Amino acid sequence: MIISEFCMYCGECAGVCPRNLIEVGENTLKFGQKPCKNCQICIQVCPVSALEVEG
Amino acid sequence: MNMKLETIETDVLVIGAGPAGSTAAKHAAMGGAEVLLVDKKSEIGTPKRCAEGVSKNGLEKLGIKPSHRWIAAEMDRVRLVSPSGIDVWLNQENVHLPETGYNLERKVFDKHMAMDAARAGSQIMVKTLAKELTLKDDYVLVKAESMGNHIEIKSKIVIGADGPESRVGRWAGLKSTSKPKNMESGVQFEMVGVELEDTRAVEFYFGSVAPGGYAWIFPKGDDIANVGLGIINSMTSKNAYHHLLDFVRECKATQKAVSVEFNVGGIPVGGPLNEFVTDNVMLVGDAAGQVNPLTGGGIISGMQAGLIAGEVAANAINEGNCSLENLKEYETRWVEENSLSFQKYLKAKEYLLSLSNEELDSIARAFQGSDFERIGPMELLGKLVKVSPKAMVKLGKIF
Numbered sequence: 479m480i481i482s483e484f485c486m487y488c489g490e491c492a493g494v495c496p497r498n499l500i501e502v503g504e505n506t507l508k509f510g511q512k513p514c515k516n517c518q519i520c521i522q523v524c525p526v527s528a529l530e531v532e533g
Numbered sequence: 534m535n536m537k538l539e540t541i542e543t544d545v546l547v548i549g550a551g552p553a554g555s556t557a558a559k560h561a562a563m564g565g566a567e568v569l570l571v572d573k574k575s576e577i578g579t580p581k582r583c584a585e586g587v588s589k590n591g592l593e594k595l596g597i598k599p600s601h602r603w604i605a606a607e608m609d610r611v612r613l614v615s616p617s618g619i620d621v622w623l624n625q626e627n628v629h630l631p632e633t634g635y636n637l638e639r640k641v642f643d644k645h646m647a648m649d650a651a652r653a654g655s656q657i658m659v660k661t662l663a664k665e666l667t668l669k670d671d672y673v674l675v676k677a678e679s680m681g682n683h684i685e686i687k688s689k690i691v692i693g694a695d696g697p698e699s700r701v702g703r704w705a706g707l708k709s710t711s712k713p714k715n716m717e718s719g720v721q722f723e724m725v726g727v728e729l730e731d732t733r734a735v736e737f738y739f740g741s742v743a744p745g746g747y748a749w750i751f752p753k754g755d756d757i758a759n760v761g762l763g764i765i766n767s768m769t770s771k772n773a774y775h776h777l778l779d780f781v782r783e784c785k786a787t788q789k790a791v792s793v794e795f796n797v798g799g800i801p802v803g804g805p806l807n808e809f810v811t812d813n814v815m816l817v818g819d820a821a822g823q824v825n826p827l828t829g830g831g832i833i834s835g836m837q838a839g840l841i842a843g844e845v846a847a848n849a850i851n852e853g854n855c856s857l858e859n860l861k862e863y864e865t866r867w868v869e870e871n872s873l874s875f876q877k878y879l880k881a882k883e884y885l886l887s888l889s890n891e892e893l894d895s896i897a898r899a900f901q902g903s904d905f906e907r908i909g910p911m912e913l914l915g916k917l918v919k920v921s922p923k924a925m926v927k928l929g930k931i932f
């Protein structure tokens with residue numbers, strides 16, 4: 479996942495991730511080890527459109 | 534607390550120092566338990582994800598004395614605005630208005646709630662992020678990172694107060710993932726130079742300005758206000774931020790306003806989880822979906838949950854039994870106090886979201902200038918059904 483520098487770390491993506499893969503720190507956003515199924519729900523809910531699939 | 538280099542042991546670990554978590558920590562500590570409250574933030578309360586409205590009697594019921602340190606302004610009116618700008622005014626004395634009374638300074642409020650927890654005996658670690666949780670036979674092991682140090686926290690009970698991004702519930706096996714249709718995207722500017730009709734009135738704007746939600750102006754004294762909106766993303770092709778830019782451009786009150794802060798956050802509006810307690814783990818606040826599904830307000834209901842969960846946790850520690858069976862009392866008590874009103878709010882929301890801009894306008898027209906002091910609930914419904922017949926089916930039962 480490409481995370482834009484304007485990500486606000488609000489964590490809405492983490493709350494909806496069906497696989498609970500997203501770790502939101504105070505100023506960090508990390509996608510976990512388990513394979514992401516590319517459902518893109520995180521991309522759809524982002525209030526500022528800060529997420530994008532790679533490639 | 535028994536502090537070794539890297540393992541901390543405590544009776545109760547509270548993850549998240551928002552209003553729900555700090556209240557839970559306070560009441561668990563007051564009940565005699567050893568409590569540790571952690572938050573990933575370096576400054577509790579900052580940044581805020583909130584329009585900051587709370588009801589006065591909500592705080593009173595929680596035993597919290599109002600303080601000038603964290604009250605920005607007092608509200609006693611509501612202005613409801615239809616898509617074409619027809620407004621309906623409600624007064625606090627005549628109508629029970631949720632989330633109306635005080636507009637807070639959440640950054641200060643949250644910090645003070647955490648201070649109350651500390652005064653009651655809770656330890657607090659800021660800049661500490663919970664990263665993993667494992668249920669063991671009679672304790673919970675949490676791995677966390679605190680200012681670059683990896684630590685382990687062993688506790689008998691974990692209270693997950695980790696907000697809309699909550700992971701604790703799912704780590705513990707609870708079904709707490711929010712469906713995207715139940716997660717509102719909230720965005721807001723705190724603005725100065727807002728030209729308000731009434732500095733003591735919160736304003737709500739309905740219709741296509743905010744698909745799936747509404748837009749709001751919550752005054753904070755003088756010409757300052759939180760101006761924001763919440764949307765359901767699947768109901769619109771624009772993101773929440775762009776809806777907000779449009780709203781601020783069009784709204785009369787914000788023509789000369791300038792923003793000094795931008796806030797973002799998810800609001801779980803699907804109603805409370807079916808289960809928010811399991812062995813050794815309880816969820817409170819947004820993490821448990823304890824948010825008014827109509828208004829998106831979750832401060833008071835989350836704090837109520839924190840109060841009960843804290844008390845139940847302390848009892849369980851005293852009794853030496855932290856199983857689901859013993860913690861379930863928290864869920865039962867919270868549901869008893871809230872489930873009826875939450876069901877009503879859910880119904881009201883479904884109805885509200887079913888209305889087109891034109892329907893909203895004709896309802897506003899019918900109620901403009903109404904004297905709500907004199908209208909009983911049945912008369913209100915009758916008047917509503919005249920302009921919006923489907924209200925009978927959708928709302929009949931809740932009146």
Ligand SMILES: Cc1cc2nc3c(=O)[nH]c(=O)nc-3n(C[C@H](O)[C@H](O)[C@H](O)COP(=O)(O)OP(=O)(O)OC[C@H]3O[C@@H](n4cnc5c(N)ncnc54)[C@H](O)[C@@H]3O)c2cc1C
Nearest residue numbers: 549551552553573584585586663696719798818819831832
């Ligand atoms: C735009 C917007 C406007 C709103 N307006 C209102 C309103 O006017 N009135 C109202 O009543 N409600 C409002 N709400 C809802 C309200 O803000 C929430 O219901 C309330 O903050 C919930 O409190 P909480 O303690 O459950 O969670 P939060 O206040 O979200 O606190 C959760 C805490 O947990 C911490 N945390 C999360 N994960 C971890 C982790 N892994 N490790 C350590 N710490 C962690 C976070 O840093 C945070 O401090 C609004 C929400 C939004 C987004």
